Amino acid sequence: MEPDVIVIGAGVAGLTAAAELAERGWKVRILEARDRLGGRICSVKPEGWPTVVELGAEFVHGGNATLRKALESTGTHLAPVCVNMWTCREGRIALAPDYWERIGRVAGKIPRQDHGWSFQQFLWHQRGHISSEERELARAYVGSFNAAPTGEISAHALRPARAGADTEDFKIAGRYEALVRGLRQKFPPRRVNVRRRAVVRSIGWQAGKVAVQAMNAADGTSTVHKARAAVVTLPLGVLKAGHVKFSPELPGKRSLIERAGWGNVTRITIRFRPGFWTSPIMPAVLGARSGRDFGFVNAPDQPIPIWWALSAPAPVLTGWAGGEMSDRLGSGASWAVMADAARSLAGIFRTSRAEVSRWVADWATHDWRRDPFALGAYSFPVAGREDLPQRLAEPVESTLFFAGEALAEDYGTVHGAIESGRRAAREASAALEAAVLNPIFVPIPPMMSLVF
Numbered sequence: 316m317e318p319d320v321i322v323i324g325a326g327v328a329g330l331t332a333a334a335e336l337a338e339r340g341w342k343v344r345i346l347e348a349r350d351r352l353g354g355r356i357c358s359v360k361p362e363g364w365p366t367v368v369e370l371g372a373e374f375v376h377g378g379n380a381t382l383r384k385a386l387e388s389t390g391t392h393l394a395p396v397c398v399n400m401w402t403c404r405e406g407r408i409a410l411a412p413d414y415w416e417r418i419g420r421v422a423g424k425i426p427r428q429d430h431g432w433s434f435q436q437f438l439w440h441q442r443g444h445i446s447s448e449e450r451e452l453a454r455a456y457v458g459s460f461n462a463a464p465t466g467e468i469s470a471h472a473l474r475p476a477r478a479g480a481d482t483e484d485f486k487i488a489g490r491y492e493a494l495v496r497g498l499r500q501k502f503p504p505r506r507v508n509v510r511r512r513a514v515v516r517s518i519g520w521q522a523g524k525v526a527v528q529a530m531n532a533a534d535g536t537s538t539v540h541k542a543r544a545a546v547v548t549l550p551l552g553v554l555k556a557g558h559v560k561f562s563p564e565l566p567g568k569r570s571l572i573e574r575a576g577w578g579n580v581t582r583i584t585i586r587f588r589p590g591f592w593t594s595p596i597m598p599a600v601l602g603a604r605s606g607r608d609f610g611f612v613n614a615p616d617q618p619i620p621i622w623w624a625l626s627a628p629a630p631v632l633t634g635w636a637g638g639e640m641s642d643r644l645g646s647g648a649s650w651a652v653m654a655d656a657a658r659s660l661a662g663i664f665r666t667s668r669a670e671v672s673r674w675v676a677d678w679a680t681h682d683w684r685r686d687p688f689a690l691g692a693y694s695f696p697v698a699g700r701e702d703l704p705q706r707l708a709e710p711v712e713s714t715l716f717f718a719g720e721a722l723a724e725d726y727g728t729v730h731g732a733i734e735s736g737r738r739a740a741r742e743a744s745a746a747l748e749a750a751v752l753n754p755i756f757v758p759i760p761p762m763m764s765l766v767f
C-alpha cells in the first residue's frame with residue numbers, strides 16, 4: 316500500500332498526527348528509528364523496582380485540556396504531586412512554604428510588552444523591584460526546568476499565559492507510556508502502517524510528492540518510501556545535527572533550525588535499600604511519613620540541585636539538573652551521573668558519599684544528549700526570536716508539514732507536542748484534499764527523477 320502521508324517519528328506528535336490523518340481517511344505510514352514508540356516518553360520498570368521509572372516526561376503540567384482528554388481516553392488517572400519545597404544551602408534544610416508563590420510573583424512582573432529581553436536581562440531591569448534572593452530563586456528555577464541558559468531564554472515567553480491559569484502539576488498514576496499506547500489504539504484499522512527501526516536519512520521532496528529514504532537499523536538495508544506528503548516530527552536536536560538531509564534543502568528553514576533554543580537535562584532515579592526513610596543518613600524532616608513529605612528539595616550548591624520523591628513511600632528519589640547545570644556535569648555516562656548524584660545527596664544529607672552509596676540499591680538514567688534520536692532534552696524560546704517556532708512550523712509547498720514540541724506554543728511539553736501533531740495533521744489533510752479537487756501537473760526536475 317502506498318501511503319498518502321509519511322509521518323517521520325513516533326513520539327506523541329507523530330502518533331497524534333497519524334491518528335488524526337487516518338481518522339480523516341488518509342493512509343499513513345510512520346517511520347520510527349527506535350524499536351519502540353513514544354520518543355521522549357520512556358517508562359521502564361527495572362527488575363526488582365517497586366515503581367515505574369520515567370526516563371523522559373514525568374509530569375502533566377497544569378490543567379491542560381488537550382492532555383487530559385488524551386489521557387482520559389486511555390483510562391489513565393492523574394495523581395496530585397506533593398508540592399512541599401525544601402531549600403538546602405550549606406546542608407541547612409528549611410521548608411519554603413511560599414516558594415511557588417515567589418516564583419509566580421517574579422513571573423508576574425515580566426512586562427506585557429516584549430522588549431526582546433532574556434530572563435537574565437529582565438531580572439537585571441527589575442533589580443530594584445525583586446530582592447536578590449528572589450532573583451536567585453527564579454534564575455535557578457527557570458534555568459533548571461526550562462533546560463535553558465537564563466541569558467538566552469526569552470523572558471516574554473515565560474509570562475504566565477493568563478491570570479488564574481491552572482499551573483498545578485500532576486503525575487500519571489501508572490506509566491506515561493499508557494498515553495503512547497492509547498494514541499496507538501486510536502488508529503483506525505488498516506489505515507496506519509508503523510515501521511520501527513526505520514532510520515530516516517533523507518527526505519526528497521517536490522510539490523505533491525515525497526521520497527523518504529530510511530535505513531533498517533536491524534540489517535542496514537535501505538528503502539525509499541513514497542507518498543504525497545510528509546509530516547516531519549524529528550526532535551530539534553536531530554534537525555540541528557543535520558542527520559536527516561532534505562533534498563532540496565528547506566527554503567529558509569536551516570538558519571531557523573540553527574538559531575532555535577535547545578537544552579539538556581541530566582536526570583537520575585535512584586532506588587535505595589529498605590529502611591532508607593528512617594536510615595541514619597536521612598534528615599528527619601525529609602524522611603517523615605516514609606518520605607511522603609519529601610516533595611521537592613532544591614539545593615542550588617549541589618551539582619544535581621533538584622530532587623523529588625514522588626513515589627514515596629517507595630524508597631526512590633529522582634535528581635534533576637537542567638540547562639547550564641546539566642552542561643556543567645560533562646559526561647552523561649551512567650556511573651558518572653551516579654557519582655554526581657551521590658556527591659549531591661551527601662551535601663544535602665550532610666554525610667559522606669560512601670554513606671550515601673551504601674544505601675543505594677540501583678539507579679536508572681538515560682543520556683538524552685547522546686541519544687542519537689533526540690540529541691538533547693527539549694527546546695526553549697530564544698529572546699528576541701519568539702516567532703521562530705511558528706516560522707519553523709510553516710508547511711513547505713503544501714507537501715512538507717512540521718510538528719513536535721519545539722514548534723508548539725507550549726514548547727518542551729507533552730501537551731505542546733500533541734497540539735502540534737494535531738495542527739500538522741489538519742494542515743496536511745487540507746492540502747491533500749485541495750490537491751484531490753485541484754490536481755496540478757508538476758514536472759519532475761531531472762535530478763529528482765532518480766528518487767521519484
Ligand SMILES: Cc1cc2nc3c(=O)[nH]c(=O)nc-3n(C[C@H](O)[C@H](O)[C@H](O)COP(=O)(O)OP(=O)(O)OC[C@H]3O[C@@H](n4cnc5c(N)ncnc54)[C@H](O)[C@@H]3O)c2cc1C
Binds near residue numbers: 323347352375
Ligand atoms: C528528561 C526529560 C523530561 C521531561 N519531562 C517532561 C514532563 O515532565 N512533562 C512534559 O510535559 N514534558 C516533559 N518532557 C518533554 C516531552 O517529553 C517532549 O516535549 C515530548 O515527549 C516530545 O514529543 P515529540 O513527539 O515532539 O518528540 P519525540 O518524542 O522526541 O518524538 C520524535 C521521534 O522521532 C524519532 N526519530 C528521531 N530521529 C529519527 C530518524 N532519523 N528517523 C526516524 N525517526 C527518528 C525519535 O526516535 C522519536 O520517537 C521531558 C523531556 C525529557 C527529555
